[in-house]
Amino acid sequence: EDQVTQSPxxxxxxxxxxxxxxxxxxxSGLRGLFWYRQDPxxxxxxxxTLYSAGEEKxxxxxxxxxxxxxxxxxxxxxxxxxxxxxxxxxxVLSGGYQKVTFGTGTKLQVIP
Amino acid sequence: SAVISQKPxxxxxxxxxxxxxxxxxxxxxTMMFWYRQQPGQSLTLIATANQGSEATYESGxxxxxxxxxxxxxxxxxxxxxxxxxxxxSIYLCxxxxxxxxxxxxxxxxxxx
Numbered sequence: 573e574d575q576v577t578q579s580p581x582x583x584x585x586x587x588x589x590x591x592x593x594x595x596x597x598x599x600s601g602l603r604g605l606f607w608y609r610q611d612p613x614x615x616x617x618x619x620x621t622l623y624s625a626g627e628e629k630x631x632x633x634x635x636x637x638x639x640x641x642x643x644x645x646x647x648x649x650x651x652x653x654x655x656x657x658x659x660x661x662x663x664v665l666s667g668g669y670q671k672v673t674f675g676t677g678t679k680l681q682v683i684p
Numbered sequence: 685s686a687v688i689s690q691k692p693x694x695x696x697x698x699x700x701x702x703x704x705x706x707x708x709x710x711x712x713x714t715m716m717f718w719y720r721q722q723p724g725q726s727l728t729l730i731a732t733a734n735q736g737s738e739a740t741y742e743s744g745x746x747x748x749x750x751x752x753x754x755x756x757x758x759x760x761x762x763x764x765x766x767x768x769x770x771x772x773s774i775y776l777c778x779x780x781x782x783x784x785x786x787x788x789x790x791x792x793x794x795x796x
Contacts, residue, residue: 617787618685659726677726
């Protein structure tokens with residue numbers, strides 16, 4: 573069974589304090605790993621897709637990396653507006669069907 | 685990217701009734717997905733809807749409870765039937781463009 577585990581569940585940072593969020597996964601037939609940002613009361617906002625180990629993508633203060641077992645979302649010098657829940661999800665091809673399995677998310681709070 | 689709208693944005697319904705949620709996309713897409721996000725939890729895939737064929741349901745979800753229509757490449761509906769308080773949740777539709785997945789704003793359902 574596909575499993576996606578995110579850690580920590582919650583993270584509180586001071587503004588400017590860099591850190592990383594972890595997403596570990598156990599799947600077969602990985603097509604890609606997604607990162608999303610979700611603000612309260614809204615649908616997830618797409619951030620990145622990573623396809624293969626060693627791949628990295630950046631967007632403003634965010635950088636996502638991928639290994640064969642996990643992905644990291646690095647947040648450099650965060651600002652209060654980066655406060656949100658960050659979700660990772662794995663996209664797999666299983667039995668001829670594609671399926672996306674989400675982790676439970678990391679709730680990030682950035683304090684001014 | 686894709687712009688997705690959902691109607692209604694929220695509703696309060698009585699036990700035993702049904703609610704149909706609409707999802708409209710601003711571009712033609714082959715596959716649309718319906719997710720449920722229960723309070724404080726991550727997203728769970730309900731079903732995948734291809735235009736012109738029956739929806740594919742994930743384990744734990746059945747067509748009688750969550751019938752889906754997909755009449756064309758830009759529109760889908762999800763009906764939550766014979767509702768109980770356990771169905772209180774946010775329901776989200778999603779589409780995949782290339783290897784990027786986009787979500788609607790969600791429909792917040794409360795069953796009393």
